[in-house]
Amino acid sequence: MTAGHAVEGLLRELAPQVLGTLVRRYGSFDECEDATQEALLAAALQWPADGVPDNPRGWLVTVAGRRLTDQWRSDSARRRREESVALMDPADRLVSPPADADDGAGRDDTLKLLFLCCHPALTPASQAALTLRAVGGLSTAEIAAAFFVPEATMAQRISRAKQRIKATGTVFTLPPEAELPSRIAVVLHVLYLIFNEGYTATSGADLLRVELTTEAIRLARAVHRLLPADGEAAGLLALMLLTDARRGARATAEGELIPLAEQDRTRWDPAPIAEGERLLEQTLPYATPGPYQLQAAIAAVYAQPGDIDWPQILGLYAVLDRLAPGPMVTLNRAVALAMVAGPERGLELLSTLDADDRVARHHRLAAVRAHLLELAGDAAGAREQYLLAAKRTTSLPEQRYLERKARKLPS
């Protein structure tokens, strides 16, 4: 690990603490967030060369605070200052605590920031981008590269999201008790989206691309630490760990996808699997069950050595189907059912999805049907469905995989 990498890790860890301190002190999430970014950038440039200061958090708070006051002093910002004064804490808070004072609110700050960034008024894409910047401490350029859009586009999305939060008049506090479960669900969903976005099967990783899976796991770890009693927070972290463990086995060196059931499971990373299993053991007996815990439990069954325990997977999908029904759950349940009771039973279940607008034209329905037809010995039917799925997917690696499957079948 280079000095630059160590600094980067430290800065991402400190980002939400610094931002939280500033917002509590000065109000105006919008401007504090910009100032924090500038301080992080300054540190990223200076620290690798000059060394990390004795009190890195205090350094960042001081530099960011100076940026804020510089900005407020400028005439063009006068109007904005007058608006933010109304949001500010009492004036003595501005002078009394030293810049690095930790008043023990850091824990709540990260949570409050997560709730703010995952505000229900924002679209999921904006929630994800803002969370990565304000809580994750990533730069706009890094987030833009991760989502394959120009930096100007991403900058605009983040700025628009901050304006929207400002317009809602949201204050920097935890949501009311009654709203907490639904707000936590949004936060978890955003982290899940970030993880999935990063869970790419392409090899030859783009060096400029931040590992979104790593970031999502880091943030999920923080949420689990902040909400240790929340079963779904633990479940989501376990699901990410158990899924990410497959990273090295899910594609060939040429970047071709390898389906889950055909992966060399000895190449799955044992450390995250063990951690994910431990989390589930601590959570499942006590927590209210939820979709993340169940999906993690399913991933844990796949991770067991030896033959895949399909009856157990089918049982878990049946529970998931009762708890959070949806066409994607039905798709997966059909695969498990086919493995337990034969492909015909799986195909019967799939046929119920043909009338479901959410999935009827989705490439995954055709891909699963192709797989089950292949198991049933209907090569021509399978070939047709693989080609249909290949035509419908918008993912290049998936398309290559599906076309290869079709080619391997006799026509």
Added chain:
Amino acid sequence: MKYLLMIYMNPEIFANLTDEERDGVFAAHDAFQQPLKESGELIGFAALADPSNSTTVRVRDDVLSATDGPYAEAKEFLAGYYAIETDTLERAVELAGQLPDAKLTAIEVRPLMEASGLEM
């Protein structure tokens, strides 16, 4: 999801427009871009020169040949594009409907392929 809004153009239709109508088309494009930039949905855009300016390149047996003119001769041709990212196809279609060319010819909305994928 990322989409390409492909603007197809028919020069005969365009030739029959009055000056005001043509100005209206260009003004409508300017007006279209600003809110898209602000919302962070616009990824890129370009207008293409007339296909009579095209050069079509082929390599056969490792020999390159370049000929004047477009690859496909057709009455309608690709005149420009907007690359956008929207939350839904419905939103992309709504935006395509705001383009002035939708009233004259047609806009084709097609998803962009992604480099990532999930194992099945």
